[in-house]
Amino acid sequence: MGQIGRPLRRKEDARFLTGAGQYVADAAARLGAVHMRILRSPHGAALIRAIDTGAARALPGVLDVITGADLEKIGIGGLPCAWPVISRDGSAMIHPPHPVLAVDRVLHVGDPLAAVVAETEAQADAAVEAIEVDYAPLPCQTDLATALDPGAARVRAELPHNRCFDWDLGDAAAVDAALAASPRVVTLDLIQNRVNASPMETRGTLGVYDRGHGDYTLWTSSQNPHSIRVTLSAATLKVPEEKLRVISPDVGGGFGMKIYHYAEEVLVLVAAKRTGRPVRWIASRLEAFQADTYARDHVTTVSLGLDEDGRFRAMKVHTLANMGAYLSTFAPSIPTFFYANPFPGPYALRDVYVHVEGVFTNTTPVDAYRGAGRPEATYVMERIVETAARELGMDPFEIRRMNAIPPEAIPYRTPFLWTYDSGDLPALMDLARAAADLEGYADRKAASAAKGLRRGMGVAFYMEACGMGPSKLLIEAGLGGGQFEVATVRVGPTGGIMVLTGSHSHGQGHETAFAQIVADKTGIDPALIEIVHGDTAKVPYGVGTYGSRSLSVGGSALAVTTDKVVTKMTRIAAHMLGTTPGEVDLADGIFRMRATNRSLTFAEVAGRAYAPVDYPPGMEPGIDETTYYDPEAFTFPYGCHIVEVEIDTDTGTTKVDRYLAVDDFGRIVNPLIVEGQIHGGAAQAIGQACMELCRYDPESGQLLTGSFMDYAMPRATDVPPVELVSMETLCTTNPLGAKGCGEASAIAGPAAVINAIADALHDLGVRHVDMPATPERVWRAIVSAGLNRP
16 A cells, blocks of 8 residues: 555654653763853843853862853854855855854853853852853844944944845846836835744753764754754864764754754863763753744835736835844845745746845844745735735735736746746635635624624735755855755665665654655555664764755655665566566565566565575675755745634734635645644744744843743644645656645744734724734724724
């Protein structure tokens, strides 16, 4: 029986649900690791006049205290920014240093400036408190909207302004002319709220140093162990790569925030060498809010030109994008390459111009988070389309359908980088409209009104670019190295199968879905196929997991490798059966010779590969195949998400009452896993749209949302049952036909929720509510609209 398409339960969940998962903290406990704590800046900006560690070093149990000056003496490098961009005048972006520990100044609350190692966590905490620092506080600039104003405080004293880069994409003059010629122009100011990924497992690192061999081993809760090894070797620790082993064991959620190279990964290794002990650091939730990368954080103005009948003619976008105080590993690429290139999404619009200014502020660095630029672009696109539909008095489904790329135009080259290879966008819109049950909406609205609530429906139509590749395209665009993926399939002498994959799993269900791919081609029970990932000593190389690339890139690498294995085993089986490979078929784990009753089991053929007494001439023994798969192109899932909300106008309280996701993800390997991905993304979308917001005090730079008491997260009661409808058109640029699904809801959901809120409040005069649409913001929008009426 074929395994692709079956809703198998995730086999990894058995250990997670019974507490048998193995995380960084578990490895630290097994090795008896000592504890590291970090001294972090209490100031948004300050000079460091002096650091006195004497009292801390003298406390019981303290093994080491490390400062930035100590790291400079041993030649530790700064944290890298791997994806630079070029400004529109041809100049390079400004790339200031990002030290592992601050030396002469701190630039945001939580900026690390010393590390303490002690026998116990309590002793380490006490030592951190005993370090005396002479600070000279400086003015802060935490507000993005005013960061480029002439009077703004300078975040980086060595720079004359707070601009990191001034980047654009498209023909500004042509778009301005097209807007000027448009019969209707709709303009909207938007804010993308700053959010924190907040995975269940906070970041953790464990460092071990082998004095006998000079080898380092790092356990880290990361999505990309191989890239962490590369950056440790090339940029920070500066030791040969073969002396570094990086292990990312079970990881309790990442969402993009665990891609990057962080200071603590360097510090535990330095400390392990200095103390001769395994050293662990596990972030508290406060540290996670202070030191993890944040996401989104844009201020945008968008204008859309239309004909009177609603046809799109031109669009212009200007965005201020917060970089924080330092440049995180991939930070500049998120609001440029990954934000601008997806415009105009699913629409047949050619005249588009996107202008982005990257801005430094005295805040934690900003980088990718589930969707990484695509949610921001979709929010801009779908809010302006919805607003245009309102102002032109058009049906929100129809304006989208009439502007959608027609199926006969696919393959379709967008105004910028992409070529959409597959899909039927109008058909999906029709499917979404039918699934939305528009005929029953009036009754649902009346039922809400009977409870004293206003009901609204919001639509978000998206086209996503994911599954990064090919490498040549990205290298030419200045966006780092190869974006291939690596897979190895080993068949043992008794027929057991081990898969080594460079794709890291931190909740996606790889151990099940990848086993299904191999099982589909070999006929072996998926439960008997072992999936290995997250260890640079076991997996030769890997690029990691992000951008919904696991199935389309990592899975394709695995499919190609499994085909190599089947080809070799078929040759062996044919030789054993005395026939040619073309006369042998593999099904259900049995090699059968056509037109006969002769057959061999998978294990029998595997056994012959390791006992080659009678073997095909010229063939090497063993079955161990590897593929470095470089994708032909990005993949392009698309869909329409529809949300219905109920709003209490007396309090501003908003309830998401219905969430419908209609998507085309190409070939689906495991529908149950896809359903889980859509549910999780919907929860995060609702969180961003309705409640999540990081805030800093504008004067002191203090983090005001440093715990879940102040940073609101969605609960189960905030997320309705998510309805899924699938349409399947296969991707033509990878062997699986898969497009990716992991970020879809996070991309479409925020716009759908805010569109629903705007719809519910439209006849009260409310045109827009910025995210997060908290009860207070919704209530104030209602009151303000009433006050402003003539």
